[in-house]
Amino acid sequence: MNETKPVVVIVGAGFGGLEAAKRLKHVPVGVKLLDRNNYHLFQPLLYQVATAGLTPTEIAYPVRAIFRKQQNFTFYLAEVTGLDTAARRLQTTIGRVDYDYLILAPGSESSFFGLDSIEAHAISLKNLDDAIAIRNHLLRMFELAAHESDPEARQALRTFVVVGGGPTGVECAGALSELIRLVLVKDYPDLDFSDVRVLLLEMKDRLLNGFPADLAASAVDTLEQKHVEVHLKAAVADFDGRQATLQDGSTILTRTVIWAAGVQAGSLLVKSGLKAARQGRLVVEPRLQVPGHPEIFVIGDAAYLEDGGQPLPQMAPVAIQQGRLAAANIEKMLHGEPPESFIYRDPGSLATIGRNAAVARVKGVHFKGFLAWLVWLSVHLFWLIGFRNRLLVMINWAGDYLFYERAVRVITMNTDPRGRPSPDS
Numbered sequence: 128m129n130e131t132k133p134v135v136v137i138v139g140a141g142f143g144g145l146e147a148a149k150r151l152k153h154v155p156v157g158v159k160l161l162d163r164n165n166y167h168l169f170q171p172l173l174y175q176v177a178t179a180g181l182t183p184t185e186i187a188y189p190v191r192a193i194f195r196k197q198q199n200f201t202f203y204l205a206e207v208t209g210l211d212t213a214a215r216r217l218q219t220t221i222g223r224v225d226y227d228y229l230i231l232a233p234g235s236e237s238s239f240f241g242l243d244s245i246e247a248h249a250i251s252l253k254n255l256d257d258a259i260a261i262r263n264h265l266l267r268m269f270e271l272a273a274h275e276s277d278p279e280a281r282q283a284l285r286t287f288v289v290v291g292g293g294p295t296g297v298e299c300a301g302a303l304s305e306l307i308r309l310v311l312v313k314d315y316p317d318l319d320f321s322d323v324r325v326l327l328l329e330m331k332d333r334l335l336n337g338f339p340a341d342l343a344a345s346a347v348d349t350l351e352q353k354h355v356e357v358h359l360k361a362a363v364a365d366f367d368g369r370q371a372t373l374q375d376g377s378t379i380l381t382r383t384v385i386w387a388a389g390v391q392a393g394s395l396l397v398k399s400g401l402k403a404a405r406q407g408r409l410v411v412e413p414r415l416q417v418p419g420h421p422e423i424f425v426i427g428d429a430a431y432l433e434d435g436g437q438p439l440p441q442m443a444p445v446a447i448q449q450g451r452l453a454a455a456n457i458e459k460m461l462h463g464e465p466p467e468s469f470i471y472r473d474p475g476s477l478a479t480i481g482r483n484a485a486v487a488r489v490k491g492v493h494f495k496g497f498l499a500w501l502v503w504l505s506v507h508l509f510w511l512i513g514f515r516n517r518l519l520v521m522i523n524w525a526g527d528y529l530f531y532e533r534a535v536r537v538i539t540m541n542t543d544p545r546g547r548p549s550p551d552s
């Protein structure tokens with residue numbers, strides 16, 4: 128890389144950071160992309176890793192492979208720990224990195240809303256390690272249940288609580304119920320599956336906030352047909368690893384709480400000293416720049432920008448479109464042209480609820496059922512990074528669909544959801 132060229136440093140190889148780096152391919156700059164992982168993660172399919180449908184490598188793709196042919200690109204495997212805006216410098220686990228332009232795209236992390244017991248005992252679904260931990264944990268619960276003679280303890284092992292009625296919670300609950308009732312039922316012929324419970328808890332009075340009301344209602348019907356118990360206005364207040372307590376005082380004996388209830392900014396943004404809004408997202412101007420720092424852009428989940436009085440959703444299309452614009456604006460600034468404002472082009476919303484079922488809103492049209500499911504399938508395959516992954520995922524999905532299987536029913540670690548040795552292993 129020619130170091131006399133301006134250096135654009137990008138933090139995060141997620142949807143936003145990746146798109147920005149690609150868009151800078153033919154711009155006369157040096158692009159340095161930093162991430163704590165050496166792969167790009169396709170988060171929308173994390174729930175399928177968690178429910179044994181896909182392997183981790185089918186939804187994660189090495190960053191270096193993606194940029195193999197980009198001459199002006201360098202990758203750094205590093206955790207970014209601090210930002211010195213005056214010196215235009217980042218502190219990282221591999222030393223300091225200077226920038227002329229900075230694109231911050233570190234995404235978000237799970238938020239437990241200050242509920243310490245839930246943070247300690249629940250499993251969130253935000254990264255690859257979480258998804259693998261959930262898969263191991265779910266399969267382990269059935270192994271333990273198979274040999275548990277105490278009926279109450281057995282019931283707790285076979286009760287699965289998913290918290291959060293957004294797309295992640297809905298997709299996870301649907302896939303979990305299908306894993307249990309279509310696949311695991313064949314693996315445990317001696318286990319009674321009639322009282323296995325999958326509960327989806329949502330604190331608001333509806334699921335899928337952000338989707339039209341008719342689709343949200345349809346999602347409830349479909350989930351219930353798939354034996355998921357949907358509880359609205361149900362907020363979890365405490366979970367000690369054996370029992371979940373709701374805000375109304377009621378209790379659920381369970382060993383499993385999967386947390387898909389909210390996200391917040393990571394510690395890098397919190398420590399940056401830059402102006403933050405709701406969930407710790409950094410406030411940006413319409414051109415995606417930080418107020419007072421035209422050389423710093425923030426994009427994706429980490430950025431707070433309103434559209435029609437509402438914050439832009441924390442979704443992949445927002446991050447991708449913002450990544451593209453941040454890179455284009457840097458190019459404009461290099462040419463002495465004014466940067467452009469961000470205009471979000473909403474491609475619609477999709478959520479799948481298992482086999483043959485999904486809800487979709489595309490260009491104002493609402494549809495559900497098999498057609499929506501086909502749209503969901505094609506969109507996710509189209510967006511999956513890397514041809515190899517697309518093909519593997521397609522083969523896996525076809526196998527699961529035809530034979531009611533889940534390819535990845537293996538327990539790979541004797542650890543609890545937090546990565547500590549499992550007390551039951």
Ligand SMILES: Cc1cc2nc3c(=O)[nH]c(=O)nc-3n(C[C@H](O)[C@H](O)[C@H](O)COP(=O)(O)OP(=O)(O)OC[C@H]3O[C@@H](n4cnc5c(N)ncnc54)[C@H](O)[C@@H]3O)c2cc1C
Nearest residue numbers: 139141142143163170171207233234427428441442443446
């Ligand atoms: C389970 C799940 C399902 C989802 N489903 C959908 C869906 O169906 N449709 C949809 O549109 N959106 C979905 N989303 C949301 C979507 O994934 C995010 O909005 C999107 O990933 C945000 O992109 P981003 O570039 O801002 O951040 P991310 O894609 O999260 O990438 C951030 C990157 O930054 C890296 N990073 C973070 N901090 C540091 C640091 N300090 N140092 C170094 N590297 C760092 C991370 O390792 C990561 O690679 C889902 C999210 C989850 C968790």
